[in-house]
Amino acid sequence: MRTAEPRTAAHGPAVAADPARRPPAAADPGRWPDVAAVPRASRPRTAVTAAVVRRALRGLPLRARFAGADTVGRGGPLLQVHDPAAFHARIGTGGLVGFGESYMAGEWDAPDLVGALTVLAAHAADLVPAPLQRLRPLWALRQPHGERNTPDGSRTNISRHYDLSNELFSLFLDDTLTYSAARFRGFPASWDLLAAAQDRKIDRLLDLAGVGAGTRLLEIGTGWGRLALRAAGRGARVTSLTLSREQRDLARARVREAGLEHRVAVELCDYREARGEYDAVVSVEMIEAVGAEFWPVYFRTLDERLAPGGRVALQAITMPHARMLATRGGFTWIHKYIFPGGQIPSAEAVEENVRDRTGLTVARSDAFGAHYAETLRLWRERFTERAEEVGALGFDETFRRMWTFYLAYSEAGFRSGYLDVRHYLLTKEDSAR
Numbered sequence: 001m002r003t004a005e006p007r008t009a010a011h012g013p014a015v016a017a018d019p020a021r022r023p024p025a026a027a028d029p030g031r032w033p034d035v036a037a038v039p040r041a042s043r044p045r046t047a048v049t050a051a052v053v054r055r056a057l058r059g060l061p062l063r064a065r066f067a068g069a070d071t072v073g074r075g076g077p078l079l080q081v082h083d084p085a086a087f088h089a090r091i092g093t094g095g096l097v098g099f100g101e102s103y104m105a106g107e108w109d110a111p112d113l114v115g116a117l118t119v120l121a122a123h124a125a126d127l128v129p130a131p132l133q134r135l136r137p138l139w140a141l142r143q144p145h146g147e148r149n150t151p152d153g154s155r156t157n158i159s160r161h162y163d164l165s166n167e168l169f170s171l172f173l174d175d176t177l178t179y180s181a182a183r184f185r186g187f188p189a190s191w192d193l194l195a196a197a198q199d200r201k202i203d204r205l206l207d208l209a210g211v212g213a214g215t216r217l218l219e220i221g222t223g224w225g226r227l228a229l230r231a232a233g234r235g236a237r238v239t240s241l242t243l244s245r246e247q248r249d250l251a252r253a254r255v256r257e258a259g260l261e262h263r264v265a266v267e268l269c270d271y272r273e274a275r276g277e278y279d280a281v282v283s284v285e286m287i288e289a290v291g292a293e294f295w296p297v298y299f300r301t302l303d304e305r306l307a308p309g310g311r312v313a314l315q316a317i318t319m320p321h322a323r324m325l326a327t328r329g330g331f332t333w334i335h336k337y338i339f340p341g342g343q344i345p346s347a348e349a350v351e352e353n354v355r356d357r358t359g360l361t362v363a364r365s366d367a368f369g370a371h372y373a374e375t376l377r378l379w380r381e382r383f384t385e386r387a388e389e390v391g392a393l394g395f396d397e398t399f400r401r402m403w404t405f406y407l408a409y410s411e412a413g414f415r416s417g418y419l420d421v422r423h424y425l426l427t428k429e430d431s432a433r
Contacts, residue, residue, distance in 0.1 A: 225251030309430030
Protein backbone atom coordinates (compact mmCIF):
# COMPACT_ATOMS: atom_id res chain seq x y z
CA MET A 1 0.00 0.00 0.00
CA ARG A 2 1.15 3.50 -0.63
CA THR A 3 1.79 5.73 2.36
CA ALA A 4 -1.31 7.55 3.53
CA GLU A 5 -1.05 11.27 4.08
CA PRO A 6 -3.35 13.53 6.05
CA ARG A 7 -5.81 15.52 4.01
CA THR A 8 -4.58 19.05 3.36
CA ALA A 9 -5.21 21.87 0.94
CA ALA A 10 -2.16 20.74 -1.00
CA HIS A 11 -4.15 17.87 -2.46
CA GLY A 12 -5.56 20.01 -5.24
CA PRO A 13 -7.70 22.97 -6.25
CA ALA A 14 -9.72 24.46 -3.43
CA VAL A 15 -13.19 23.18 -4.32
CA ALA A 16 -15.57 22.95 -1.39
CA ALA A 17 -16.95 19.60 -0.35
CA ASP A 18 -20.73 19.15 -0.49
CA PRO A 19 -22.11 20.38 2.86
CA ALA A 20 -25.61 18.92 2.34
CA ARG A 21 -24.81 15.23 2.63
CA ARG A 22 -24.44 12.91 5.59
CA PRO A 23 -20.98 11.41 5.19
CA PRO A 24 -20.29 7.83 6.28
CA ALA A 25 -18.32 7.17 9.42
CA ALA A 26 -14.63 7.93 9.03
CA ALA A 27 -12.55 4.94 8.00
CA ASP A 28 -10.43 3.34 10.70
CA PRO A 29 -6.84 4.37 9.79
CA GLY A 30 -5.45 1.20 11.31
CA ARG A 31 -7.59 -1.05 9.16
CA TRP A 32 -8.09 1.17 6.11
CA PRO A 33 -5.01 3.42 5.88
CA ASP A 34 -5.43 4.22 2.20
CA VAL A 35 -9.09 5.10 2.64
CA ALA A 36 -8.77 7.09 5.86
CA ALA A 37 -6.31 9.58 4.37
CA VAL A 38 -6.16 11.15 0.93
CA PRO A 39 -2.82 10.66 -0.85
CA ARG A 40 -0.65 13.70 -1.31
CA ALA A 41 -0.79 15.10 -4.84
CA SER A 42 0.54 18.36 -6.20
CA ARG A 43 -1.87 21.03 -7.39
CA PRO A 44 -0.70 20.76 -11.03
CA ARG A 45 -1.12 16.97 -11.03
CA THR A 46 -4.57 17.18 -9.47
CA ALA A 47 -5.59 19.91 -11.92
CA VAL A 48 -4.46 17.76 -14.87
CA THR A 49 -6.37 14.79 -13.44
CA ALA A 50 -9.50 16.92 -13.05
CA ALA A 51 -9.24 18.01 -16.67
CA VAL A 52 -8.75 14.44 -17.93
CA VAL A 53 -11.65 13.16 -15.81
CA ARG A 54 -14.01 15.88 -16.96
CA ARG A 55 -13.05 15.31 -20.58
CA ALA A 56 -13.73 11.57 -20.22
CA LEU A 57 -17.08 12.09 -18.50
CA ARG A 58 -18.27 14.84 -20.82
CA GLY A 59 -19.02 12.44 -23.67
CA LEU A 60 -20.67 9.68 -21.62
CA PRO A 61 -24.40 9.00 -21.16
CA LEU A 62 -24.35 9.91 -17.49
CA ARG A 63 -24.37 13.05 -15.32
CA ALA A 64 -21.38 13.78 -13.12
CA ARG A 65 -22.20 16.49 -10.60
CA PHE A 66 -19.24 18.05 -8.80
CA ALA A 67 -19.88 19.93 -5.54
CA GLY A 68 -19.23 23.61 -6.06
CA ALA A 69 -19.06 23.20 -9.83
CA ASP A 70 -21.22 22.33 -12.81
CA THR A 71 -22.52 18.99 -14.09
CA VAL A 72 -20.89 17.23 -17.04
CA GLY A 73 -22.11 14.38 -19.22
CA ARG A 74 -24.84 13.72 -21.76
CA GLY A 75 -27.55 12.68 -19.30
CA GLY A 76 -28.30 9.39 -17.61
CA PRO A 77 -27.37 7.92 -14.21
CA LEU A 78 -26.12 10.48 -11.71
CA LEU A 79 -22.64 10.36 -10.20
CA GLN A 80 -22.36 12.83 -7.30
CA VAL A 81 -18.83 13.91 -6.36
CA HIS A 82 -19.08 15.40 -2.88
CA ASP A 83 -15.35 16.13 -2.44
CA PRO A 84 -13.80 16.88 -5.84
CA ALA A 85 -10.35 17.67 -4.41
CA ALA A 86 -10.04 14.27 -2.72
CA PHE A 87 -11.69 12.48 -5.67
CA HIS A 88 -9.17 13.89 -8.17
CA ALA A 89 -6.21 13.41 -5.83
CA ARG A 90 -7.01 9.74 -5.43
CA ILE A 91 -7.53 9.13 -9.15
CA GLY A 92 -4.40 11.11 -10.00
CA THR A 93 -2.24 8.93 -7.75
CA GLY A 94 -4.05 5.59 -7.90
CA GLY A 95 -6.19 5.52 -11.03
CA LEU A 96 -9.12 3.12 -10.69
CA VAL A 97 -7.80 1.96 -7.32
CA GLY A 98 -8.23 5.53 -6.14
CA PHE A 99 -11.68 5.70 -7.73
CA GLY A 100 -12.83 2.76 -5.63
CA GLU A 101 -11.17 4.05 -2.48
CA SER A 102 -12.90 7.37 -2.98
CA TYR A 103 -16.24 5.56 -2.94
CA MET A 104 -15.24 3.67 0.21
CA ALA A 105 -14.41 7.02 1.82
CA GLY A 106 -17.81 8.45 0.84
CA GLU A 107 -16.31 11.14 -1.39
CA TRP A 108 -18.70 10.20 -4.19
CA ASP A 109 -21.98 8.34 -4.49
CA ALA A 110 -24.55 7.38 -7.10
CA PRO A 111 -28.29 6.89 -6.50
CA ASP A 112 -28.11 4.14 -9.15
CA LEU A 113 -24.63 2.80 -8.49
CA VAL A 114 -24.90 -0.10 -10.93
CA GLY A 115 -26.27 2.18 -13.65
CA ALA A 116 -23.38 4.64 -13.31
CA LEU A 117 -20.77 1.89 -13.17
CA THR A 118 -22.34 0.15 -16.18
CA VAL A 119 -21.82 3.29 -18.27
CA LEU A 120 -18.19 3.46 -17.16
CA ALA A 121 -17.62 -0.26 -17.83
CA ALA A 122 -19.14 0.01 -21.31
CA HIS A 123 -16.63 2.75 -22.15
CA ALA A 124 -13.66 1.32 -20.25
CA ALA A 125 -11.45 1.18 -23.33
CA ASP A 126 -12.04 4.89 -24.09
CA LEU A 127 -11.89 6.52 -20.65
CA VAL A 128 -8.12 7.05 -20.80
CA PRO A 129 -6.96 9.17 -23.78
CA ALA A 130 -5.11 7.24 -26.48
CA PRO A 131 -1.71 8.90 -25.80
CA LEU A 132 -1.92 7.90 -22.14
CA GLN A 133 -3.05 4.38 -23.09
CA ARG A 134 0.16 3.95 -25.08
CA LEU A 135 2.14 4.97 -22.00
CA ARG A 136 0.23 2.57 -19.75
CA PRO A 137 3.34 0.55 -18.75
CA LEU A 138 4.82 3.76 -17.30
CA TRP A 139 1.87 4.84 -15.14
CA ALA A 140 -0.26 1.79 -14.44
CA LEU A 141 0.09 0.14 -11.02
CA ARG A 142 1.53 -3.40 -11.14
CA GLN A 143 0.51 -6.44 -9.14
CA PRO A 144 2.80 -6.94 -6.13
CA HIS A 145 5.31 -9.77 -6.53
CA GLY A 146 4.13 -11.17 -3.20
CA GLU A 147 0.66 -11.83 -4.62
CA ARG A 148 1.84 -14.24 -7.32
CA ASN A 149 -0.16 -17.45 -7.25
CA THR A 150 2.62 -19.76 -6.23
CA PRO A 151 1.41 -22.57 -3.95
CA ASP A 152 2.10 -20.45 -0.86
CA GLY A 153 0.86 -17.25 -2.50
CA SER A 154 -2.38 -18.90 -3.57
CA ARG A 155 -3.12 -20.03 -0.02
CA THR A 156 -2.69 -16.48 1.24
CA ASN A 157 -4.67 -14.90 -1.62
CA ILE A 158 -7.58 -17.33 -1.28
CA SER A 159 -7.68 -16.96 2.49
CA ARG A 160 -7.93 -13.17 2.27
CA HIS A 161 -11.32 -13.49 0.54
CA TYR A 162 -12.90 -16.84 1.33
CA ASP A 163 -11.85 -17.01 4.98
CA LEU A 164 -13.45 -13.68 5.88
CA SER A 165 -16.38 -15.41 7.59
CA ASN A 166 -18.77 -18.18 6.61
CA GLU A 167 -21.44 -16.19 8.44
CA LEU A 168 -20.82 -13.16 6.20
CA PHE A 169 -21.32 -15.16 3.01
CA SER A 170 -24.40 -16.88 4.40
CA LEU A 171 -26.06 -13.48 4.86
CA PHE A 172 -26.22 -12.70 1.14
CA LEU A 173 -26.00 -16.10 -0.57
CA ASP A 174 -29.00 -18.40 -0.85
CA ASP A 175 -29.30 -21.60 1.16
CA THR A 176 -27.17 -23.57 -1.33
CA LEU A 177 -24.22 -21.31 -0.45
CA THR A 178 -23.24 -21.24 -4.11
CA TYR A 179 -20.92 -18.32 -4.91
CA SER A 180 -20.95 -18.29 -8.72
CA ALA A 181 -23.29 -17.48 -11.58
CA ALA A 182 -26.70 -19.15 -11.53
CA ARG A 183 -28.73 -20.08 -14.61
CA PHE A 184 -32.30 -18.79 -14.60
CA ARG A 185 -35.24 -19.81 -16.75
CA GLY A 186 -36.13 -16.19 -17.45
CA PHE A 187 -35.70 -12.56 -16.38
CA PRO A 188 -36.10 -10.66 -14.21
CA ALA A 189 -35.03 -13.16 -11.60
CA SER A 190 -36.31 -13.17 -8.03
CA TRP A 191 -34.71 -14.24 -4.77
CA ASP A 192 -37.01 -17.22 -4.27
CA LEU A 193 -35.81 -18.66 -7.60
CA LEU A 194 -32.08 -18.28 -6.92
CA ALA A 195 -31.45 -21.59 -5.15
CA ALA A 196 -33.16 -23.53 -7.94
CA ALA A 197 -31.18 -21.56 -10.53
CA GLN A 198 -27.93 -22.45 -8.75
CA ASP A 199 -28.81 -26.13 -8.71
CA ARG A 200 -29.78 -25.90 -12.39
CA LYS A 201 -26.30 -24.52 -13.14
CA ILE A 202 -24.63 -27.26 -11.09
CA ASP A 203 -26.67 -29.99 -12.74
CA ARG A 204 -25.76 -28.68 -16.16
CA LEU A 205 -22.06 -28.84 -15.30
CA LEU A 206 -22.44 -32.38 -13.98
CA ASP A 207 -24.33 -33.33 -17.15
CA LEU A 208 -21.58 -31.83 -19.32
CA ALA A 209 -18.96 -33.82 -17.40
CA GLY A 210 -21.05 -37.00 -17.69
CA VAL A 211 -21.21 -37.49 -13.91
CA GLY A 212 -23.31 -40.44 -12.77
CA ALA A 213 -23.18 -43.57 -10.65
CA GLY A 214 -19.60 -44.71 -10.11
CA THR A 215 -17.97 -41.63 -11.69
CA ARG A 216 -14.64 -40.70 -10.12
CA LEU A 217 -14.97 -36.90 -9.95
CA LEU A 218 -12.30 -34.33 -9.11
CA GLU A 219 -13.65 -30.91 -8.16
CA ILE A 220 -11.09 -28.09 -8.19
CA GLY A 221 -12.50 -25.36 -5.97
CA THR A 222 -14.97 -26.66 -3.38
CA GLY A 223 -16.97 -23.58 -2.55
CA TRP A 224 -19.17 -24.65 0.35
CA GLY A 225 -19.81 -28.09 -1.06
CA ARG A 226 -23.07 -27.90 -2.99
CA LEU A 227 -21.70 -29.34 -6.24
CA ALA A 228 -19.94 -32.19 -4.44
CA LEU A 229 -23.18 -33.06 -2.62
CA ARG A 230 -25.23 -33.11 -5.82
CA ALA A 231 -22.58 -35.20 -7.58
CA ALA A 232 -22.55 -37.67 -4.68
CA GLY A 233 -26.34 -37.78 -4.88
CA ARG A 234 -25.90 -39.14 -8.41
CA GLY A 235 -23.69 -41.92 -7.07
CA ALA A 236 -20.32 -40.34 -7.92
CA ARG A 237 -17.24 -40.56 -5.71
CA VAL A 238 -15.95 -37.01 -5.26
CA THR A 239 -12.58 -35.60 -4.30
CA SER A 240 -12.97 -31.86 -3.79
CA LEU A 241 -10.01 -29.49 -3.36
CA THR A 242 -9.97 -26.10 -1.67
CA LEU A 243 -7.42 -23.71 -0.15
CA SER A 244 -9.94 -22.11 2.21
CA ARG A 245 -10.06 -23.60 5.72
CA GLU A 246 -13.42 -21.95 6.39
CA GLN A 247 -14.92 -23.50 3.25
CA ARG A 248 -13.37 -26.90 3.93
CA ASP A 249 -14.72 -27.05 7.47
CA LEU A 250 -18.27 -26.06 6.52
CA ALA A 251 -18.29 -28.27 3.40
CA ARG A 252 -17.22 -31.26 5.50
CA ALA A 253 -19.96 -30.50 8.03
CA ARG A 254 -22.55 -30.38 5.24
CA VAL A 255 -21.26 -33.69 3.85
CA ARG A 256 -21.55 -35.29 7.30
CA GLU A 257 -25.05 -33.89 7.76
CA ALA A 258 -26.08 -35.39 4.42
CA GLY A 259 -24.61 -38.78 5.37
CA LEU A 260 -22.31 -38.76 2.31
CA GLU A 261 -18.89 -39.08 3.93
CA HIS A 262 -18.39 -42.39 2.11
CA ARG A 263 -18.73 -40.59 -1.22
CA VAL A 264 -17.15 -37.14 -0.70
CA ALA A 265 -13.67 -36.20 0.49
CA VAL A 266 -12.96 -32.48 0.93
CA GLU A 267 -9.24 -31.76 1.09
CA LEU A 268 -7.19 -28.66 1.85
CA CYS A 269 -5.01 -29.03 -1.23
CA ASP A 270 -3.63 -26.92 -4.08
CA TYR A 271 -4.71 -28.09 -7.53
CA ARG A 272 -1.02 -28.60 -8.40
CA GLU A 273 -0.75 -31.16 -5.63
CA ALA A 274 -3.66 -33.30 -6.85
CA ARG A 275 -2.90 -36.92 -7.60
CA GLY A 276 -4.77 -39.82 -9.14
CA GLU A 277 -6.88 -40.35 -12.21
CA TYR A 278 -10.51 -39.28 -12.60
CA ASP A 279 -13.31 -39.88 -15.07
CA ALA A 280 -14.44 -36.26 -14.81
CA VAL A 281 -13.13 -32.93 -13.56
CA VAL A 282 -15.32 -29.95 -12.71
CA SER A 283 -13.99 -26.51 -11.81
CA VAL A 284 -16.32 -23.56 -11.23
CA GLU A 285 -14.92 -20.03 -11.45
CA MET A 286 -11.53 -21.21 -10.26
CA ILE A 287 -9.41 -20.13 -13.22
CA GLU A 288 -9.86 -16.46 -12.28
CA ALA A 289 -7.86 -17.10 -9.10
CA VAL A 290 -5.05 -18.99 -10.84
CA GLY A 291 -3.23 -16.00 -12.36
CA ALA A 292 -2.18 -15.76 -16.00
CA GLU A 293 1.34 -16.94 -15.17
CA PHE A 294 -0.06 -20.28 -14.02
CA TRP A 295 -2.81 -20.88 -16.57
CA PRO A 296 -0.61 -23.38 -18.47
CA VAL A 297 -0.04 -25.33 -15.23
CA TYR A 298 -3.75 -25.30 -14.42
CA PHE A 299 -4.77 -26.67 -17.81
CA ARG A 300 -1.98 -29.27 -17.80
CA THR A 301 -3.26 -30.40 -14.40
CA LEU A 302 -6.74 -30.90 -15.83
CA ASP A 303 -5.24 -32.99 -18.61
CA GLU A 304 -2.97 -35.03 -16.32
CA ARG A 305 -5.71 -35.87 -13.81
CA LEU A 306 -8.28 -36.82 -16.47
CA ALA A 307 -8.55 -40.42 -17.63
CA PRO A 308 -8.65 -41.14 -21.37
CA GLY A 309 -12.20 -40.67 -22.60
CA GLY A 310 -12.94 -38.35 -19.67
CA ARG A 311 -14.62 -34.96 -19.66
CA VAL A 312 -13.91 -31.62 -18.02
CA ALA A 313 -16.64 -29.06 -17.29
CA LEU A 314 -15.47 -25.53 -16.53
CA GLN A 315 -17.31 -22.39 -15.56
CA ALA A 316 -15.15 -19.37 -16.29
CA ILE A 317 -15.59 -15.60 -16.27
CA THR A 318 -14.11 -14.05 -19.41
CA MET A 319 -13.31 -10.59 -20.74
CA PRO A 320 -12.47 -9.21 -24.21
CA HIS A 321 -9.07 -10.39 -25.40
CA ALA A 322 -7.76 -6.91 -26.24
CA ARG A 323 -8.66 -5.62 -22.78
CA MET A 324 -7.11 -8.67 -21.15
CA LEU A 325 -3.84 -8.01 -22.97
CA ALA A 326 -3.94 -4.29 -22.17
CA THR A 327 -4.56 -4.81 -18.45
CA ARG A 328 -2.65 -8.05 -17.85
CA GLY A 329 -0.35 -7.75 -14.85
CA GLY A 330 -2.03 -4.56 -13.68
CA PHE A 331 -3.10 -3.86 -10.12
CA THR A 332 -6.73 -2.89 -9.71
CA TRP A 333 -9.09 -2.04 -6.88
CA ILE A 334 -10.44 -5.59 -7.09
CA HIS A 335 -6.92 -6.97 -6.60
CA LYS A 336 -6.22 -4.73 -3.64
CA TYR A 337 -9.44 -5.25 -1.73
CA ILE A 338 -11.30 -8.30 -3.04
CA PHE A 339 -9.36 -10.89 -5.07
CA PRO A 340 -5.58 -10.53 -4.69
CA GLY A 341 -3.63 -12.18 -7.47
CA GLY A 342 -6.64 -12.69 -9.71
CA GLN A 343 -6.78 -12.42 -13.50
CA ILE A 344 -9.83 -12.93 -15.69
CA PRO A 345 -8.97 -14.68 -18.97
CA SER A 346 -10.42 -14.07 -22.40
CA ALA A 347 -12.20 -16.85 -24.28
CA GLU A 348 -9.25 -16.80 -26.67
CA ALA A 349 -6.80 -17.32 -23.79
CA VAL A 350 -8.77 -20.31 -22.52
CA GLU A 351 -8.90 -21.93 -25.95
CA GLU A 352 -5.23 -21.16 -26.64
CA ASN A 353 -4.09 -22.78 -23.39
CA VAL A 354 -6.23 -25.86 -24.01
CA ARG A 355 -4.89 -26.17 -27.56
CA ASP A 356 -1.22 -25.47 -26.86
CA ARG A 357 -0.73 -26.92 -23.37
CA THR A 358 -2.90 -30.04 -23.28
CA GLY A 359 -4.22 -33.00 -25.21
CA LEU A 360 -7.77 -31.82 -24.52
CA THR A 361 -10.28 -30.49 -27.02
CA VAL A 362 -12.80 -27.68 -26.53
CA ALA A 363 -15.95 -29.56 -27.49
CA ARG A 364 -18.44 -26.92 -26.40
CA SER A 365 -18.57 -23.34 -25.12
CA ASP A 366 -21.59 -21.20 -24.37
CA ALA A 367 -21.95 -17.83 -22.69
CA PHE A 368 -24.61 -16.68 -20.20
CA GLY A 369 -23.37 -13.35 -18.86
CA ALA A 370 -26.86 -11.89 -18.40
CA HIS A 371 -27.50 -14.60 -15.80
CA TYR A 372 -24.50 -13.45 -13.79
CA ALA A 373 -25.75 -9.87 -13.79
CA GLU A 374 -29.02 -11.08 -12.27
CA THR A 375 -27.21 -13.29 -9.75
CA LEU A 376 -25.12 -10.35 -8.60
CA ARG A 377 -28.16 -8.09 -8.39
CA LEU A 378 -29.85 -10.53 -6.03
CA TRP A 379 -26.71 -10.85 -3.89
CA ARG A 380 -26.28 -7.07 -3.75
CA GLU A 381 -29.89 -6.44 -2.79
CA ARG A 382 -29.71 -9.11 -0.10
CA PHE A 383 -26.45 -7.69 1.24
CA THR A 384 -28.02 -4.22 1.44
CA GLU A 385 -31.12 -5.56 3.20
CA ARG A 386 -28.96 -7.29 5.80
CA ALA A 387 -26.40 -4.53 6.33
CA GLU A 388 -27.13 -4.33 10.06
CA GLU A 389 -26.49 -8.05 10.44
CA VAL A 390 -23.23 -7.66 8.54
CA GLY A 391 -22.27 -4.91 10.96
CA ALA A 392 -23.17 -7.13 13.92
CA LEU A 393 -20.54 -9.61 12.69
CA GLY A 394 -17.90 -6.90 13.15
CA PHE A 395 -17.68 -5.57 9.59
CA ASP A 396 -17.58 -1.79 9.75
CA GLU A 397 -19.20 0.76 7.44
CA THR A 398 -16.10 1.07 5.26
CA PHE A 399 -16.18 -2.68 4.67
CA ARG A 400 -19.89 -2.53 3.84
CA ARG A 401 -19.30 0.25 1.30
CA MET A 402 -16.41 -1.77 -0.13
CA TRP A 403 -18.53 -4.90 -0.50
CA THR A 404 -21.43 -2.96 -2.00
CA PHE A 405 -19.05 -1.40 -4.53
CA TYR A 406 -17.58 -4.82 -5.35
CA LEU A 407 -20.98 -6.39 -6.04
CA ALA A 408 -22.20 -3.38 -8.03
CA TYR A 409 -18.88 -3.11 -9.94
CA SER A 410 -19.12 -6.80 -10.88
CA GLU A 411 -22.77 -6.57 -11.88
CA ALA A 412 -21.98 -3.57 -14.07
CA GLY A 413 -19.26 -5.55 -15.81
CA PHE A 414 -21.76 -8.17 -16.91
CA ARG A 415 -24.56 -5.73 -17.74
CA SER A 416 -22.23 -3.75 -20.00
CA GLY A 417 -20.86 -6.82 -21.77
CA TYR A 418 -17.34 -6.05 -20.56
CA LEU A 419 -17.47 -9.38 -18.70
CA ASP A 420 -19.07 -12.67 -19.63
CA VAL A 421 -19.29 -16.13 -18.09
CA ARG A 422 -19.02 -19.39 -20.01
CA HIS A 423 -19.50 -23.11 -19.64
CA TYR A 424 -16.80 -25.16 -21.35
CA LEU A 425 -16.77 -28.84 -22.11
CA LEU A 426 -13.28 -30.22 -22.65
CA THR A 427 -12.85 -33.80 -23.83
CA LYS A 428 -9.93 -36.23 -23.89
CA GLU A 429 -9.63 -38.83 -26.61
CA ASP A 430 -9.55 -42.45 -25.51
CA SER A 431 -6.52 -43.80 -27.33
CA ALA A 432 -7.57 -47.37 -26.60
CA ARG A 433 -10.57 -47.08 -28.88
